[in-house]
Amino acid sequence: MRWARENLFRSWPETIATLLVLWLLWKTIPPFIDWAFLDAVWRPDSKACRASEGACWGFVAEKHRFILFGTYPYELHWRPALATVILIGLWVFSAFRAFWKSWLVAVWAVGLAVIGILMWGGVFGLRYVENERWGGLILTLLLTTFGIAAAFPLGILLALGRRSDMPVIRALSVGYIELIRGVPLISLLFMASVMLPLFLPSGVTIDKLLRAQIAIILFAAAYLAEVIRGGLQAIPKGQYDASHALALPFWRRTYLIILPQALRIAVPALVNNFIALFKDTSLVLIIGLFDLLSTVKISLNEPAWTGFGVEAYLIASLIYFVFCAAMSTYSKSFEVRR
Amino acid sequence: MIEMIKVNKYFAAFHVLKDIDLLVSRGEKVVVCGPSGSGKSTLIRLVNRLEEHQSGKVVVDGIELTDDVKKTDMVRREVGMVFQSFNLFPHLTVLQNLTLAPIWVKRVSRKEAEDTAMHFLARVRIPEQAHKYPSQLSGGQQQRVAIARALCMKPKLMLFDEPTSALDPEMIKEVLDVMVELAREGMTMMVVTHEMGFARTVADRVIFMDEGRIVEAAPPADFFSAPKTDRAKLFLSQVLGH
Amino acid sequence: MANLEERRIASGFGFLGRESGFEIGETVFMRYSASDSYARALVVGLTNTLAVSIIGVGIATVLGTFIGLSRLSGNFLLRNAAAAYVEFMRNVPLLVQLFFWYAVITEGMPGPREALSPFPGFFISNRGIFFPTFSGVPELQGFNFAGGGAISPEFAALLVGLATYTAAFIAEIVRAGVLAVHRGQTEAARALGLSRAQTTRLIVLPQALRVIVPPLTSQYLNLTKNSSLAVAIGYPDLVSIANTTMNQTGQAIEGIAIIMAVYLTISLSISAFMNWYNARIAFR
Numbered sequence: 001m002r003w004a005r006e007n008l009f010r011s012w013p014e015t016i017a018t019l020l021v022l023w024l025l026w027k028t029i030p031p032f033i034d035w036a037f038l039d040a041v042w043r044p045d046s047k048a049c050r051a052s053e054g055a056c057w058g059f060v061a062e063k064h065r066f067i068l069f070g071t072y073p074y075e076l077h078w079r080p081a082l083a084t085v086i087l088i089g090l091w092v093f094s095a096f097r098a099f100w101k102s103w104l105v106a107v108w109a110v111g112l113a114v115i116g117i118l119m120w121g122g123v124f125g126l127r128y129v130e131n132e133r134w135g136g137l138i139l140t141l142l143l144t145t146f147g148i149a150a151a152f153p154l155g156i157l158l159a160l161g162r163r164s165d166m167p168v169i170r171a172l173s174v175g176y177i178e179l180i181r182g183v184p185l186i187s188l189l190f191m192a193s194v195m196l197p198l199f200l201p202s203g204v205t206i207d208k209l210l211r212a213q214i215a216i217i218l219f220a221a222a223y224l225a226e227v228i229r230g231g232l233q234a235i236p237k238g239q240y241d242a243s244h245a246l247a248l249p250f251w252r253r254t255y256l257i258i259l260p261q262a263l264r265i266a267v268p269a270l271v272n273n274f275i276a277l278f279k280d281t282s283l284v285l286i287i288g289l290f291d292l293l294s295t296v297k298i299s300l301n302e303p304a305w306t307g308f309g310v311e312a313y314l315i316a317s318l319i320y321f322v323f324c325a326a327m328s329t330y331s332k333s334f335e336v337r338r
Numbered sequence: 339m340i341e342m343i344k345v346n347k348y349f350a351a352f353h354v355l356k357d358i359d360l361l362v363s364r365g366e367k368v369v370v371c372g373p374s375g376s377g378k379s380t381l382i383r384l385v386n387r388l389e390e391h392q393s394g395k396v397v398v399d400g401i402e403l404t405d406d407v408k409k410t411d412m413v414r415r416e417v418g419m420v421f422q423s424f425n426l427f428p429h430l431t432v433l434q435n436l437t438l439a440p441i442w443v444k445r446v447s448r449k450e451a452e453d454t455a456m457h458f459l460a461r462v463r464i465p466e467q468a469h470k471y472p473s474q475l476s477g478g479q480q481q482r483v484a485i486a487r488a489l490c491m492k493p494k495l496m497l498f499d500e501p502t503s504a505l506d507p508e509m510i511k512e513v514l515d516v517m518v519e520l521a522r523e524g525m526t527m528m529v530v531t532h533e534m535g536f537a538r539t540v541a542d543r544v545i546f547m548d549e550g551r552i553v554e555a556a557p558p559a560d561f562f563s564a565p566k567t568d569r570a571k572l573f574l575s576q577v578l579g580h
Numbered sequence: 581m582a583n584l585e586e587r588r589i590a591s592g593f594g595f596l597g598r599e600s601g602f603e604i605g606e607t608v609f610m611r612y613s614a615s616d617s618y619a620r621a622l623v624v625g626l627t628n629t630l631a632v633s634i635i636g637v638g639i640a641t642v643l644g645t646f647i648g649l650s651r652l653s654g655n656f657l658l659r660n661a662a663a664a665y666v667e668f669m670r671n672v673p674l675l676v677q678l679f680f681w682y683a684v685i686t687e688g689m690p691g692p693r694e695a696l697s698p699f700p701g702f703f704i705s706n707r708g709i710f711f712p713t714f715s716g717v718p719e720l721q722g723f724n725f726a727g728g729g730a731i732s733p734e735f736a737a738l739l740v741g742l743a744t745y746t747a748a749f750i751a752e753i754v755r756a757g758v759l760a761v762h763r764g765q766t767e768a769a770r771a772l773g774l775s776r777a778q779t780t781r782l783i784v785l786p787q788a789l790r791v792i793v794p795p796l797t798s799q800y801l802n803l804t805k806n807s808s809l810a811v812a813i814g815y816p817d818l819v820s821i822a823n824t825t826m827n828q829t830g831q832a833i834e835g836i837a838i839i840m841a842v843y844l845t846i847s848l849s850i851s852a853f854m855n856w857y858n859a860r861i862a863f864r
Contacts, residue, residue, distance in 0.1 A: 014654075021658060309687055321672050418771075
């Protein structure tokens with residue numbers, strides 16, 4: 001009781017606020033529990049779902065394969081499933097600071113090669129599956145992974161360019177960064193998906209997935225550049241002085257001394273960027289790619305299952321939340337240690 | 339003026355003040371010294387309840403300090419404090435820093451508050467800085483403004499928590515001069531400091547603390563010439579040696 | 581360029597003068613019909629974008645400040661409820677949230693005949709939210725409401741989604757701003773006898789604002805850019821209308837250029853304001 005008095009009812013305005021919050025919780029939580037659990041239908045039976053007042057989790061039971069894997073051939077679902085596990089595994093592996101050595105790159109190369117073989121097939125007796133049929137969680141993860149990976153070198157160049165003494169390079173870097181950061185991602189996706197084909201010689205087409213990936217890379221690079229620039233600015237000036245004094249040429253001292261420190265400082269912000277990019281991949285739905293959100297939305301189109309959008313998007317929220325919250329907790333662990 | 343009876347304080351599991359008994363009379367000037375970590379700052383912050391004690395009694399000007407917020411505010415109106423890091427309000431001018439509390443706490447009129455403020459600014463010898471912002475003043479000037487700010491509340495007792503420790507050496511004297519004048523005019527003062535010269539000149543009593551306890555308490559003449567405990571002797575040899 | 585010629589699309593912005601031929605579901609302050617030009621259609625889109633952005637910014641700021649301060653409160657319930665809110669909203673993509681709110685309104689709300697009425701004259705249904713204005717009160721006619729003012733489900737979903745999402749980020753900014761104020765400031769104020777409320781109002785908040793304003797304007801810009809997701813739920817904002825225009829005329833390059841130019845102008849204006857604000861307070 002003493003705890004309650006000290007933490008909830010210290011003064012009159014606070015007592016009112018506490019009661020208000022309690023009332024709100026009382027009004028929303030029990031009805032939600034009724035809807036989501038007690039009255040819910042768990043069997044994949046759409047008629048039963050429509051008859052019931054509660055949530056229709058049968059929708060998830062029925063459609064979960066499509067939601068996770070998109071239009072990938074049904075009997076081959078073990079391949080994207082395994083690829084997803086490997087990709088998540090690679091990320092978890094990279095999270096441990098103990099593994100930040102140069103052979104990590106080799107591990108990634110091998111891992112990505114295996115994922116490529118699993119997804120495309122065509123070798124080792126695996127049936128070929130064109131990437132137009134890829135979809136669901138693996139697509140979201142791949143777009144994010146390659147987005148960040150390819151954006152990284154570009155972002156570093158832009159960050160260094162922005163701090164350069166050469167006016168042309170500086171202007172170009174600033175121009176690029178401000179342009180990309182000033183416009184919504186959707187406009188870049190449109191640009192890639194609609195404009196890019198127009199500029200190519202007739203007969204040459206770029207794969208739609210690649211177009212979206214390019215847009216995401218260009219987008220991520222501008223934001224990464226600012227994060228890296230923050231890291232570069234946070235290094236004590238003495239480091240720059242010392243490396244100059246050692247007469248190292250520009251690229252060597254940047255690579256050996258400046259960048260490792262800048263990147264280490266920037267890790268929490270980099271992880272936040274990764275989380276943001278992971279969420280942003282959901283926009284490829286708008287240009288017709290089948291990422292995780294898209295598969296959820298499309299599975300609602302089947303007449304038997306229309307009208308259960310609330311359940312569908314709650315499930316989508318849950319999946320995204322699990323990934324993002326895990327990454328966010330990881331990012332916070334850096335702030336505590338240092 | 340200040341009474342502490344069997345006071346104990348903990349920071350979580352760390353026992354920072356152990357069985358403190360202290361009596362400070364009106365008009366008395368007490369200097370608290372000791373090695374770092376001895377609890378001197380914590381002790382002085384108990385007086386205006388910037389820190390809370392877990393056991394024992396703290397009575398200031400007849401009012402016992404407890405969880406009662408009203409009593410705490412009453413005490414704070416009568417006790418002025420000067421901090422090591424000045425803590426001037428950067429978004430207000432010097433004059434506004436001085437008039438803020440009298441206007442909002444003592445409900446004094448703006449004219450009266452400004453008159454009082456200019457009076458004390460003159461006392462600390464920087465009346466011309468009234469309309470500047472703290473960031474435009476030197477460290478010594480800022481600390482003098484901080485003293486003036488505390489004085490504008492016409493306190494019965496002044497607390498000083500290492501007032502010169504954050505100052506460059508050439509500015510320490512100007513602040514100490516103001517404090518000496520204040521002492522000569524009869525203000526009750528409790529000062530945590532390393533400035534032993536000040537202690538010798540002004541203090542009625544020197545209190546030496548070590549590891550959370552008051553180890554020695556004596557008039558400065560006795561303390562500096564003939565310290566009784568080994569710890570006090572060690573401390574004095576380190577501080578006065580250089 | 582051969583590809584372009586193959587499709588025989590005339591480059592240039594001449595198409596803007598042509599008649600658009602499509603209707604726009606909702607407009608703010610502007611009158612528009614299918615016989616108006618593409619240029620006018622795009623301007624309508626812009627006003628729609630600005631409408632939802634400005635209202636969204638207002639709601640998000642109020643809500644975000646409340647939640648941010650709650651996270652600092654001594655009250656256990658308030659603090660943790662606010663923390664849970666922020667955690668959830670920041671870890672779910674905005675597009676998912678928009679679809680969710682749209683589903684709540686179009687599937688979860690009753691039809692106009694059984695519309696919810698929390699206050700007299702206000703009606704919430706799956707066809708939109710209706711409220712009384714100076715020109716009239718909404719009344720049920722047939723299958724829908726007529727008279728008074730109306731907010732379409734699309735606008736409502738977009739507004740709620742944008743405001744609640746951005747509020748979570750604003751809450752963190754407000755919290756960081758208050759925490760950035762030196763503890764010594766609070767101590768000095770309390771030592772002078774100022775009450776908790778006076779200390780917050782006179783000492784903490786003014787100093788916190790300096791730290792809050794730069795990232796806050798950044799969030800305002802984000803909200804405006806995020807309003808472009810309207811195209812996914814059918815609200816006729818600038819991007820939606822530009823998209824329709826591009827589909828009809830094939831002028832993709834010009835359309836995208838217009839979108840980017842408009843957003844770039846908005847973001848550069850906000851940047852300029854930010855620089856002006858920083859210069860102004862830096863003098864202190």
